[in-house]
Amino acid sequence: MHIVYVSDGKAGHRSQAAGLYQAVQRISRQSVTFQEISIEQLPLLTLVKGIISGRLKALEQAPDYIFGVGSHTQLRVLLLGKAYPQAKTVILMKPNFPVAWFDYSIIPEHDAVPESEKVIVTQGALNPIVNEQRHLQNRILIALGGPSKRHQWNDQKVLSAVRQIAESNLQAEIILTTSRRTPKGFLEQLQAQPFAGKLQIFPVEQTPQGWIFEEMQQAEAVWVTEDSVSMIYEALTAGCRVGVIQIDRLKKDRITQSVDSLMQKNLISQSAGMMQLAAPAVFKEAERAASIMVN
Incomplete structure (x- = not known):
């Protein structure tokens, strides 16, 4: 073929x-x-x-x-x-x-x-991800997006959400990465926070191609800012528990409604604690x- x-x-x-x-x-x-x-x-x-x-x-x-x-x-x-x-x-x-x-x-x-x-x-x-069944207990990935035509970035809201995740999962290893859209000054603010010592921070500029897909294979849970819709689906496909970090919406449309639909189906959650997130779903849309x- x-x-x-x-x-x-x-x-x-x-x-x-x-x-x-x-x-x-x-x-x-x-x-x-x-x-x-x-x-x-x-x-x-x-x-x-x-x-x-x-x-x-x-x-x-x-x-x-x-x-x-x-x-x-x-x-x-x-x-x-x-x-x-x-x-x-x-x-x-x-x-x-x-x-x-x-x-x-x-x-x-x-x-x-x-x-x-x-x-x-x-x-x-x-997406090309499959669940390779290599997830490590108590390993968390936080993936940050940035402002978009649908979302307005709010430094304080995102900092507060990351702090809640860090404080709600004290035994976890937490890896955090950014995207090309993450505002330039945000990491500087993050690194100045008292809880930043609990995080392993990898700016997107320092990560090779494929790095985040490999991290998803190892993470038990992934938190994604809600502007990064494709990454939410990638984390689901990888077989992770998936949390969403809310940021301000500029408008409602079919894309924001798709995130709301995943919430309603209990596939993703806004909870800060790993055990409050839904258990990993079997998500194989490409194969289907x-x-x-x-x-």
Whole structure:
């Protein structure tokens, strides 16, 4: 089986495609190969010529599945599907085109698109994480985001939340990391707090690629600021207990509602104590989507 991924170069989109590809690998009885091809390598005129000739030089071999994530990939996925009609087209988002035009659209439930033969509804965007069952008792990861179009950062609220986590889990080893969006002066304030000695602090600039995924495999519990929605789903997929650090919302929309939905389902909690968090859930959305798609 050969999968072609039409890429717009965005890391978050690549992560979703990788999650689905790796899930297909895990469930498939045959070997699965993968080629990432950028939209720059697929000019529209070349694709039209490919439809006429039935092949494109840029592809290593004829695909069985064509993946796309991101608005700019959708038309190219459709045209590649015309050039290789035996391949199934898969778009990992709510498409701008009618869902009937693709073989499968894999859409997060917060987009409110009804499930159907061509629509697979998932809890959150897919990711490449699996639960490797390596979690260490009393190990906590705190992952901080930052201001966004939906959230306003409040230093004092976040400092208070981190203090409550530290003081509620006195026996725990606590690792804290930041993101590119964390305000520059926040760590300086954090390190001046009396409780900072309980924390092992790793600024994002000092962490190698893949570091936070490895930390999730080792953590028993992960607390995430609520602006980092993708990280909430990653921690759930890794098999951690998951807590959410509230920050001020600038508006309510489908993304904030997805966080509220996870709260209502008792998958995540605002509690500061590890034992007050929900027990780890079995969360395998990429494998579930892959199973529907392949079988």
